[in-house]
Amino acid sequence: MSDSENHAESDVRRSSRRCGVSQKKSKELSAIEQLKLARSTGKAYRPELDVEDVYDTVDDDEYEKIVAKRQKDNFIVDDDGMGYVDNGVDFEDDYEDDYAPSSSKNSNSSKKGEKKPKKDKKKGGLHAFLSTTSTKKPIDESVVKAEFDDDEEVKNMLEQLGSSDEEAEEKPKATPANPFKRGRKFDSPSGSDSLAPRPIAKKAKREATGLAEHKFQRHVKVDEDEDYGIPDDYPVASPVTSPVKTEKMAEVEAPTAPAIQKIEETVKMETEHLEEVEDSLAKFRVIEDWTGGSSSQEDEDVKVEVKTGSEAFYTMGGEDNTTKAIRMYWIDAYEDVHKANGTVYLFGKVKTSGNAWETCSIVVKNICRKVYFMPRTKNLSTGEESSLAELHKEIGDVLRNKFNTHEFKCKMVEKELIRDESFGYGCGTKSPLMEVLYPAEKGKLPSDLKGDTFSNTFNTSVTPLERLLIEKKFMGPGWIELYNYSDPKAKTSNCKYEFEVDMEKMRNIKYLESSDAPPPTIKLLALNVVTTLNDRKDNEICMISMLFNPKCDLAHPSGDSKDLKPKCLVTKPPGGSLPYDIQKRLETEKLSKFVKSVANEKALLTLFLAMINEDEPDMIVGHDLSATIALLVSRLEKLKLPNWSRISRLKRSINIGKIGHSKSGQWELTAGRMMLDSKLAAMELVKSRSFDLTELSQQILGAERREIYANEIPQLYVDSKDLISLINWSWNDLLLSLRIVVRLNALPLYIQISQIVGGIASRTMMGGRAERNEYLLLHAFEKADLIAPDKYNSSESKKKKEESQEGDEKKSGKAQYSGGLVLEPKKGLYETLILLLDFNSLYPSIIQEYNICYTTLEYSKDSDEQLSVPQSTDIEGVLPREIRKLVECRRDVKSLMKSERNEAKKKQMDIRQMALKLTANSMYGCLGFQYSRFYAKPLAALVTAKGREILMHSKDLVEKMGYSVVYGDTDSIMINTNSVDLVAAKKLGNEIKKAVNKCHRLLELDLDGVFKRMLLLKKKKYAALTINPDTKVEAKELKGLDIVRRDWSQLAKETGTAVVDKILDASLTRDEMVSSIDDLLREIRAKLDSGTVPLEMFQISKQLTRNPEQYADVKAQCHAAVAQRLNKSGKFNLRHNDIVEYVICEDGTDNPATQRAYHRTEMAENSALKIDLLYYLAQQIHPVVSRLVEPIEETDAVRIAENLGLDSTNYRRAAAAQASQRAAEEDCAWHQENYDLCEGIHVICPLDGCGHSNVIRETFDCVTDASSPRLLFSGCAQCQGSWDLQEHQAVIGNQVDRQMSEFVARHHLAAFKCDEPTCEFKTRVQTMKWCREGLECIRCSTGVLRREYTSKQLFDQQMFFRTILDVDAAVRKLSDAQKSSCLRNFIGKKWEKSLENGKFRRNSAKNQAAKVRVEYNGCKIDSMMLADRINEKYLEKNAYNRVDLSYIFAPMMKIQ
The missing domain is CATH 3.30.420.10 (Ribonuclease H-like superfamily/Ribonuclease H)
Structure with missing residues (x-):
């Protein structure tokens, strides 16, 4: 390949590679030559460089247009709508999470941007991001070295600095700008691995939106020596502009249509x-x-400079006002139960100057544990009389062995003990005890600790905080004074002021009970x-x-x-x-x-x-x-x-x-x-x-x-x-x-309750009435010099419970004693005035009336023994005394309210009387709550027993006056006046009140209301229209109805509410009321058909009792199934106690309604889901309305179904079945019983070679030959053979026994079926969800699960067998001719002489049919006696066969 081709290829591949070496050297040589030339001529070397602007400067309007344009364009060409869309957000936002907490080193790379001259002085935006640097202050060596071990802030800073490396390692590497581009290595002068800012084609200027422009009215002060997780060089809000596309880029990125x-x-x-x-x-x-x-x-708080040591909270206190003190309003307290080092932290407010208040914390140190040892009279190891020296030595050995401590103080004191038998032989009297103080950090002693020289150990569970509050008489938030205080070496709180107090001798803090200073x-x-x-x-x-x-x-x-x-x-x-x-x-x-x-x-x-x-x-x-x-x-x-x-x-x-x-x-x-x-x-x-x-x-x-x-x-x-x-x-x-x-008024109410009981306000606000009662009684026990019981210990209690339950299955977590009495309601719609009378604070009044207390009755807190009331009430117990104080205080406050004209003060008084009422009414709860410190089951059982007696006595008294008590519940009774005269009704109420109150010393029955009209359905379920006798104002009162429950749709609730309004409308006659209900239901059906009912009306709400994933079977739990689906979709995060809303829909499947529940968001996403109107008509509206109108004779469930457009066939059938069942149950004893549905006795022929099963449904066969009845037990109908009753008596008896066993097994194994006609749920599992009527249906929660083979059916079967086996009764039904013929056939010719000799005895009684007995050769033969005895054995075990007379004659009992 030639050099020219290489050069050409390098031009083509010029993307991320560096230029060739020769080209670089040529440029360097050229620059050197130009520099030499400049020096030789004496001119300055100023090369002309063509520098293009990296960024464009635009205004906000133009920038918004650019962003809007980017939002319309696709980011990837021909992506077919796969989602690669530029949403207009700056590309740097994608990296904010990765580089937000970057160190100052990483920010150094941005200094290159500082070379660009500033065109605007505004801070923020991209320019601020590029120009921000980390400024470090020089270390001042004159600063005194801090004590790092004691300073929590320094520890936090060091931990954060130490974890920065780990956090840096966990950061993911930044994604390159172009994922298809090969990476390029950058040389960082600082050794940092951060990326330099990516080159951007243009700059769109925008106003800064950083942290600097978010102006809080009050700036948060961040100390320079504290690290808050936001680095100095990191802009908190840094929206950075994204690159503007060039024309060429726009052409490539043009989206398809x-x-x-x-x-x-x-x-x-x-x-x-x-x-x-x-x-x-x-x-x-x-x-x-x-x-x-x-x-x-708008204005900043004016801060007044106060010289340290001259604050207003420094004062002179003590008994003679000569001791230096600090006065603080105590608000909250805390102790670290894990450290348990005898330190308590008090938090409050102190006054600095004028109306300025600052936070203050008090570190109360060295609070010792105080325990008491009860000495034995004899040393168990020696058998001789125990001495104090031996007791002292053994206590010292225990503390040394368990806690390795030699430091403790002890002295002999006298304390009174409650009458709980667990307190030992000295209970109920003042006994000598050894009081021991030892350091709290050594831990607590076990409550069941015993030794050779001491029999019991008390006060072991008392914490330093409890000891401080009780012994120093802290009665809720209030003013306290501190003496002998000191400044801490290192602050342990974030409060403005902090002091330390040594409380080893419990002397340096005083609670000011009588301070008139207002709270801060x-x-x-x-x-x-x-x-x-x-x-x-x-x-x-x-x-x-x-x-x-x-x-x-x-x-x-x-x-x-x-x-x-x-x-x-x-x-x-x-x-x-x-x-x-x-x-x-x-x-x-x-x-x-x-x-x-x-x-x-x-x-x-x-x-x-x-x-x-x-x-x-x-x-x-x-x-x-x-x-x-x-x-x-x-x-x-x-x-x-x-x-x-x-x-x-x-x-x-x-x-x-x-x-x-x-x-x-x-x-x-x-x-x-x-x-x-x-x-x-x-x-x-x-x-x-x-x-x-x-x-x-x-x-x-x-x-x-x-x-x-x-x-x-x-x-x-x-x-x-x-x-x-x-x-x-x-x-x-x-x-x-x-x-x-x-x-x-929650805040002042909780403050008042804390001040009444002497507790901690923060704990009061968290709920827990048991803790409030505990502090009230602890203060009372301290005043009475009584030893309080130890706190409930979960681990020790669990161990005792396991030991006590070995072989005992009746124990459970609930209290094992009867509660309040609920009278059987007389159901119906009452159109006359009903009086509601109730006892004011029944249980607290009973405690006072009979002086029931830990100190007046001997008891064992877990015993089932029924106690008797104390014989003497001369010495008032602690519990009655505290309740009396609360009641009297509330009475005084209410009397002051009547004369108070200042509305602000009157409101404060009302809050206080409400706090007193809540506290007094909850006092009984500490007796029956198993996990309460003052739990005493026998005392609680005695209180409820007296409550039942008092309610029954009041009912009898009213009935003796000639009036009917239609209902009663725990502490109230409802009386039918049979009148519509309001004045006469009020007069009658006062007469009954006086008559009942004469029978009691402290108990007080009062007129609580008058019902103008009342619909009484069942126990704890009624609707009434109340009327004020004085103002004639009417109001509706509902209790226990379906329309007040959460697990019904809003449609059913509003329909039920409208029906109740019609029923309680006194202006309507019965016919008009029924007609208006019919019209209402038809109107609702029309609205449902027209689709005008909003979706919210169909939503059913139900609360999760556990996390959704913890439900094993969700097929019958609609809310759990919906919650699981919603959580799985990621739209929701539903947990325990959350309320789930769902709608029953038609989804095209044949699944039951419980599996067709959907959330409204699911319905919005799936248009195929339609509301199941039939479900809401049949299983929401109809059950609610039919139950409401049940006591009304003019309408019924069938009529309700017809008005709703439902098929009434099933409802007619159910109504008929219920009517027949009700009629059968209401039959009197003298009515003829119908056993058509019962099975006959199956007797297999005992004769050889036969084995035929004879079904016997009556004693004598009078159909074949009416003149000569035949005993069906005398022979087989198939083989015509005769049975010897004396010989085959055991065979017949065994067969009866087997059949009765099968009937009993059928009853026990019978499936449970919901009695709600719209539900009819079946299950063979006996659920543990009980209601007053029986087992509550787990599907509809409204019906009751009843066995398909009931106790009544089993009873009828047993009675049918008795009828068949009772030969004497069958003979009495025969005519005289039939009796003679029967006896001859039964006895045979051999008996004729015996009959003549008089051995056949006839015993008539009151002209009734004779009872026949036969004796042959000295043997007494009672026909089928053995089989009858077997049947009677089973019949005796059937509870349906018994009538509890104690329930009938209970009203005759006299109250003590």
């Missing part, structure tokens, strides 16, 4: 969907304008996290929205948007990007100072932690806050952010993954900050069908809210307008959650 058409159709569909979402978001937007606000929003304001932060799914189906956080109130009043929190500062952090969703014009849109909407965009999720969480650290909120509010915190924790752990502890106020460096997700784990994660969950608050304070934000907003606030699902989030990032709507939607959710909390 089919591709353009497909793309336009896709864009059109997406645009229509986004317009729909946008309109929906605009409809539900509550936050009209965040830009107005109050003046406090707190900082409140409402938090909402928006997530979307990534490619691995994991939730990634793409937005964090916040509403910040820097001055929230504890007594009067505000839900006004003017008092709140909105903040939002937003990043691109996985696989997507932020809209290119988001910054411009934010400025147009005046939201740029509230919203900050960052590059990725890690930067978002890092900035969020920095903002939390800056704002220092005392309380975080949200809906389903535990799920939000769990999500944050999982993402922080995934991204390995070291500063996760800023969620709390403690600096910690442990792995966040070691902290669990339980309630105690959440408390540990947020130590120092109170967490107020609007969902938990609503679950405790209101009754609702569902506790999701949409339902609560509608029920409590009357506000509508749109649900946005995770799969819809990425679509809202396509356009900036939709993203702004999403941000407003997220803020709106926060405002709704905050307003729910405000409307329920």
